[in-house]
Amino acid sequence: MSTICVLGLGYIGLPTGSMFALAGNDVIGVDPSPRVQKALEAGLASLDEPELQTLITAAINSGRLKVRMRPEPADAFIIAVPTPLEAATSTADLGYVETAARQIAPLLRRGNLVVLESTVPPGTTRDVLAPILGESGLVPGVDFHLAHCPERVLPGRILVELEQNDRLAGGLTPACAEAAAELYRSFVKGAIMRTDATIAELVKVMENTYRDVNVALANEFALIAERIGVDVWEAIRLANHHPRVNVLTPGPGVGGHCIAVDPWFLVGAAPDLAALIRAARQVNDGMPAHVVERLTAMVAPPAPIAVLGVTYKAEVDDIRESPALRVAQLAVERGYTVRLCDPHVRPDTPGLPAPLLALPQALRDAQAILLLVDHRAFHDLDVDLAASLVSGKRVLDARNVVDRELWQSRGFEVGVLGATLASVGAPVGRDSHEYLHL
Numbered sequence: 001m002s003t004i005c006v007l008g009l010g011y012i013g014l015p016t017g018s019m020f021a022l023a024g025n026d027v028i029g030v031d032p033s034p035r036v037q038k039a040l041e042a043g044l045a046s047l048d049e050p051e052l053q054t055l056i057t058a059a060i061n062s063g064r065l066k067v068r069m070r071p072e073p074a075d076a077f078i079i080a081v082p083t084p085l086e087a088a089t090s091t092a093d094l095g096y097v098e099t100a101a102r103q104i105a106p107l108l109r110r111g112n113l114v115v116l117e118s119t120v121p122p123g124t125t126r127d128v129l130a131p132i133l134g135e136s137g138l139v140p141g142v143d144f145h146l147a148h149c150p151e152r153v154l155p156g157r158i159l160v161e162l163e164q165n166d167r168l169a170g171g172l173t174p175a176c177a178e179a180a181a182e183l184y185r186s187f188v189k190g191a192i193m194r195t196d197a198t199i200a201e202l203v204k205v206m207e208n209t210y211r212d213v214n215v216a217l218a219n220e221f222a223l224i225a226e227r228i229g230v231d232v233w234e235a236i237r238l239a240n241h242h243p244r245v246n247v248l249t250p251g252p253g254v255g256g257h258c259i260a261v262d263p264w265f266l267v268g269a270a271p272d273l274a275a276l277i278r279a280a281r282q283v284n285d286g287m288p289a290h291v292v293e294r295l296t297a298m299v300a301p302p303a304p305i306a307v308l309g310v311t312y313k314a315e316v317d318d319i320r321e322s323p324a325l326r327v328a329q330l331a332v333e334r335g336y337t338v339r340l341c342d343p344h345v346r347p348d349t350p351g352l353p354a355p356l357l358a359l360p361q362a363l364r365d366a367q368a369i370l371l372l373v374d375h376r377a378f379h380d381l382d383v384d385l386a387a388s389l390v391s392g393k394r395v396l397d398a399r400n401v402v403d404r405e406l407w408q409s410r411g412f413e414v415g416v417l418g419a420t421l422a423s424v425g426a427p428v429g430r431d432s433h434e435y436l437h438l
């Protein structure tokens, strides 16, 4: 068993550190954020993730998870800090990774292992991390092991996937890959595939780019279906009966800080070659404006509208890069009186463009309902409650969750992304097949 210092106690670092602790390792969890410190000192999960509270309570009670402001000497260091997009240049901001590396360098000892878990542009471990850690006087890959082990977990299923997913151990050298694989073996039940650090970095961003491009294709199909006056949801359902086709789900855009961000790391690596990747980003980034155009075709500003859903996808509390937030922002800019509603988001969350209210308050006297996130709570939305509260019976559904016939039978004008008003009236079949959600 080892002492493991985990830098960054967010969506990735906190569950990972807790898993290592429960596997019998002594874990020093490091995060400078007062919010994270305060929550963990009180034994509380700082994030809304299923089962995370149980895991953290168990890890803290085991006495093997300690929380600190700064890193301490350890056998292994895991870096799980943010790697956001630098807005002005659309390139990776590696500032957090560099700072973490500078904090680790003076603590490094011969035989240590340093693992970068953050998603980064290909080459970062070798060209950015290794030189900073090398300032310790120790040689990366010779005196200490260095590896990139990217995360593939799906928010909402992080705990299950941390344990079950296959994962990559990308070493600066084969021995580094082996050392990283050995460390993760303490709790990972999936296969651990050894490879080179730069390949591991490329694989991670390729995976998210693949998702982004395929969602962009579904979104482009939705736009084309609207133009030609048919229902894309019906078309996708039928297309997916082809044994080798799986069109993903259209929506108001792509968010989160992985799929909406990582493709830019590939564009940055080869701007002259990444035409398809760049175009897909543009299609997905254009969806919020399209949703607002559809809204405007239904009701003019400054009508009050209830925006249902703020997070970047269903059943998470994460609003980073959220297309729903972008739609709300654009609607505010266009002059609508916007009320937000999201059961997963706290009303005091910074950066919200409009007040976040409980469902009845958001719906009361609204001229239109804009459904942007397919949270379970919105699937179960009571049409009679909605009809009794709103003053304009209009709903624009960007996720195809509304029971169209039911809402129409209550007098609602139903708009659906990817379908024109005329085609919304047409019968839509349902398959047992579940569309693949991000």
Ligand SMILES: NC(=O)c1ccc[n+]([C@@H]2O[C@H](COP(=O)([O-])OP(=O)(O)OC[C@H]3O[C@@H](n4cnc5c(N)ncnc54)[C@H](O)[C@@H]3O)[C@@H](O)[C@H]2O)c1
Pocket: 006, 007, 008, 009, 010, 011, 012, 013, 030, 031, 032, 033, 036, 080, 081, 082, 083, 096, 099, 100, 103, 117, 118, 119, 120, 150, 151, 152, 153, 154, 155, 257, 258
């Ligand atoms: N969230 C996901 O589902 C997911 C999935 C795969 C990969 N990733 C990648 O993992 C990395 C981390 O993502 P996240 O979602 O956990 O981010 P996060 O923002 O939830 O957490 C990162 C934490 O790091 C802390 N931090 C910043 N600098 C630090 C430092 N020098 N020392 C210690 N802590 C520091 C921050 O205070 C923050 O709490 C990113 O590169 C992301 O792209 C995330």
